[in-house]
Amino acid sequence: MRLGICTAVLLGLVGFQANAQEPKTEEEKTIYALGLSIGRSIKSYDLTQAELDILKKGLSDAATGAKPAVEMEKYLPKLQPLAKGRQDRVGKRFLEDAAKEKGAVKLPSGVIYKELVAGKGQSPKATDTVRVNYRGTLTNGTEFDSSYKRNSPAEFPLKAVIPCWTEGVQKMKVGGKAQLVCPSDKAYGEQGSPPVIPPGATLLFEVELLGIVSQTVPGSPKK
Structure with a gap:
């Protein structure tokens, strides 16, 4: 606009x-x-x-x-850097608040993991392909993606997604549901994913692990 x-x-x-x-x-x-x-x-x-x-x-x-x-020619170019700095501040505060929630765990990478529903099945490995339902939102609550709305669960190799997911979903068990709060460097980074995810965005996901579609057996040849 x-x-x-x-x-x-x-x-x-x-x-x-x-x-x-x-x-x-x-x-x-x-x-x-x-x-x-x-x-x-x-x-x-x-x-x-x-x-x-x-x-x-x-x-x-x-x-x-x-x-x-003020002089527009001087200050108009400063709008984008200001927005970036403020977004980083909002993202940092969002991560700090998420880490304080009951049951939340801050992983070494900075990802905030919170179990919402305990699963009873296996936990996947990074080399496995999983089947999930999920909902993704920005820190302002804007929903940018949802398999629930599409009524179509997603399947993907766990090592082929953003680092936040690769790490966080491995902590889940089949049948469980978790909240993942992803720092930008563990999501889409400074490039973002235009037009829905801005550069440097902290992201919030609710993930439901429906199943492990295929597993890599240790010692088996790579495909």
């Missing part, structure tokens, strides 16, 4: 909030939904109330044609 559109919508939101109106018509509700979408997109900036006030001043100055307090 272009910056101009974001600015116009955010300005409308500021005015909407000041008037304390609830959306009534279908058009107003649609515009409100657009506002929610944009608000979630800037959530990674982790703005304080004071910073939100500064943001509103920038929006107001742009709308009224007031003289800008």
Whole structure:
């Protein structure tokens, strides 16, 4: 979405909030939904109330044609680094909070593992192929993938997925369910997985281990 559109919508939101109106018509509700979408997109900036006030001043100055307090040519290129720094801060805090949850275990890699339902079957090895159901979300709660929604469990060699999964799923037993909180370097790293997973994103997964489809027998020839 272009910056101009974001600015116009955010300005409308500021005015909407000041008037304390609830959306009534279908058009107003649609515009409100657009506002929610944009608000979630800037959530990674982790703005304080004071910073939100500064943001509103920038929006107001742009709308009224007031003289800008800063040089756009100098500060516009700094938006992306700011977003990255704030996202890292949010991700670190998310990992710290997840590690404090009852039953959570911080693995040596930094992955946070939490058993949700105990399994009774075998635990897979990295060389095994597993069958799972899963749901993946960003730290802001946005769901980016779900085998449940597709109504189609996934099968894959455990060593062929992100390191967080390779490590975490090996701790599970068939029939179990676990939560994995993955630091970015154990997920998709600085490249992310556009357009759904931004660069440097900390990810949250709920994984249900349905079965071990095939196992590599020690000493057997590699395929």
